[in-house]
Amino acid sequence: QVQLVESGGATVAPGGSLYLSCSASGLPPDSYYIGWFRQAPGKEREAVVVIQHNDGKTYYSDSVAGRFTISRGNAGNTIYLDMRDLKPEDTAVYYCSFGAIRMEYVDDFGLQALRKAMTHWGKGTLVTVSS
Numbered sequence: 001q002v003q004l005v006e007s008g009g010a011t012v013a014p015g016g017s018l019y020l021s022c023s024a025s026g027l028p029p030d031s032y033y034i035g036w037f038r039q040a041p042g043k044e045r046e047a048v049v050v051i052q053h054n055d056g057k058t059y060y061s062d063s064v065a066g067r068f069t070i071s072r073g074n075a076g077n078t079i080y081l082d083m084r085d086l087k088p089e090d091t092a093v094y095y096c097s098f099g100a101i102r103m104e105y106v107d108d109f110g111l112q113a114l115r116k117a118m119t120h121w122g123k124g125t126l127v128t129v130s131s
Contacts, residue, residue, distance in 0.1 A: 002026040002120040004096040008081075009125030016086050018127060022079040022096030027053075032100045033114060035059075035070060036081050038092035038127075047111045048094070049081070054103050059111045064090075086129045093124040 008020040024034065035050030049060045049070045058070055069082040079096060099118035106114065 002028075002098050004098060004120060004122035006094065006096045006122045006125040009094060009127045011128040011130060012086055013131050014087060014129055016129070018083045018086060020081040020083070020094055020125060020127070022081075022122060024077045024079060024096070024098065027077060027098070028100060030100055031103045032098060033106070033118070034079055034096070034098045036079070037095045037097050037115065037118075037121075038090075039095070039124075040089075040092040043092075045095070045115055046092075047114050050097075050106070050111065050114060051079070052103055052106070057106075059106050061111060083127070086127075088129050091127060091129050093126050095124045096122040 003025045005023045012018050032053045033050045036048040037045055038048050039045040048064055051058050051070055067085045071080045097118040098120040101117050
């Protein structure tokens with residue numbers, strides 16, 4: 001059974017940086033996506049960035065491209081999110097998520113289609129960007 005536990009959320013000033021971690025267990029050897037989603041108050045959940053396990057491709061939302069970077073630990077069971085130049089609109093609960101989904105899914109349907117396809121979610125960690 002896949003389990004995901006996020007950490008690292010905090011309050012940070014605009015322009016600041018933050019580093020989130022997701023500890024994952026029970027990951028299968030098959031094709032899957034793993035990555036970060038977020039949900040701001042009163043808004044729908046948004047896919048932020050994911051990694052495709054088989055080919056290592058990464059997919060970023062336009063709102064964070066160039067500011068956020070996803071990476072994996074050497075053993076592959078820790079997922080990191082390096083967030084730079086944070087803005088108030090980045091304020092949200094950030095969730096780590098997993099889905100055993102075929103490799104071509106995001107290329108075929110787009111990143112945001114994963115919101116309904118991912119099957120496992122962590123409890124989330126709150127990021128607040130405020131002065």
